[in-house]
Amino acid sequence: MLAPHRVASLPPSFYYIPNFITAEEETAILEKIPPSRWHTLHHRRLQAHPSTLSATSTLLAAPLPPWLLNPVVKRLEEYGVFSETPHQAPNHVLVNEYRAGEGIMPHEDGGAYAEVVATVSLGAATVLDFDQDRDNISAPFSRILQEPRSLLITIGSAYTELLHGIASVETDTDLNEETVANWTLLGEPDRFADGKSERETRISLTYRDVLKVSKVGTKLLGLGRR
Numbered sequence: 001m002l003a004p005h006r007v008a009s010l011p012p013s014f015y016y017i018p019n020f021i022t023a024e025e026e027t028a029i030l031e032k033i034p035p036s037r038w039h040t041l042h043h044r045r046l047q048a049h050p051s052t053l054s055a056t057s058t059l060l061a062a063p064l065p066p067w068l069l070n071p072v073v074k075r076l077e078e079y080g081v082f083s084e085t086p087h088q089a090p091n092h093v094l095v096n097e098y099r100a101g102e103g104i105m106p107h108e109d110g111g112a113y114a115e116v117v118a119t120v121s122l123g124a125a126t127v128l129d130f131d132q133d134r135d136n137i138s139a140p141f142s143r144i145l146q147e148p149r150s151l152l153i154t155i156g157s158a159y160t161e162l163l164h165g166i167a168s169v170e171t172d173t174d175l176n177e178e179t180v181a182n183w184t185l186l187g188e189p190d191r192f193a194d195g196k197s198e199r200e201t202r203i204s205l206t207y208r209d210v211l212k213v214s215k216v217g218t219k220l221l222g223l224g225r226r
């Protein structure tokens with residue numbers, strides 16, 4: 001079911017699905033993001049659900065809140081996105097907010113997660129840069145344009161071995177079929193026909209399966225199986 005969405009020009013496996021959620025679903029999710037949970041970082045703010053990982057990259061077992069489950073996780077199940085990961089479902093979501101001009105430094109993801117990352121973009125488009133060379137991220141070897149309401153899936157070592165980041169710019173430029181790996185998969189390529197995309201506030205939901213999960217919290221609360 002994912003095959004038609006594969007970004008053919010990129011190794012290893014990237015998949016892009018435009019309009020993964022509807023505009024109504026997007027609004028409903030945006031309205032439910034709890035304002036009290038933000039951590040302000042340099043150039044973006046962030047919240048982790050159900051919680052941040054411990055120093056040993058362990059997640060305290062807890063369900064994701066309903067607004068992160070429905071409709072996204074149900075739809076990920078339909079596509080079989082996490083069917084091969086240890087828990088066969090995402091158990092952790094990072095919510096990142098970037099205003100125009102903000103981004104995230106090029107980085108690789110650590111080994112805390114299974115090698116599947118599913119990112120839903122809300123509110124606005126952005127461009128994710130991929131590179132192998134930390135010293136030369138200004139010339140990314142590939143770029144993926146993420147439209148609002150789209151889903152980007154990376155399977156395999158893409159996030160753990162490739163540097164990925166979002167440039168801190170007000171406008172993404174030089175967007176065309178040659179420079180954007182998923183151009184032919186875009187929902188509305190005409191919106192970028194002039195090669196530009198003005199940044200606006202974008203919120204991303206990054207779904208992952210954390211490998212180490214501790215049930216201690218559940219037992220302490222008396223919620224575990226007796």
Ligand SMILES: O=C(O)CCC(=O)C(=O)O
Nearest residue numbers: 094096104109119204206
């Ligand atoms: O916000 C995004 O789309 C990128 C987030 C990211 O790079 C990450 O969670 O590792």
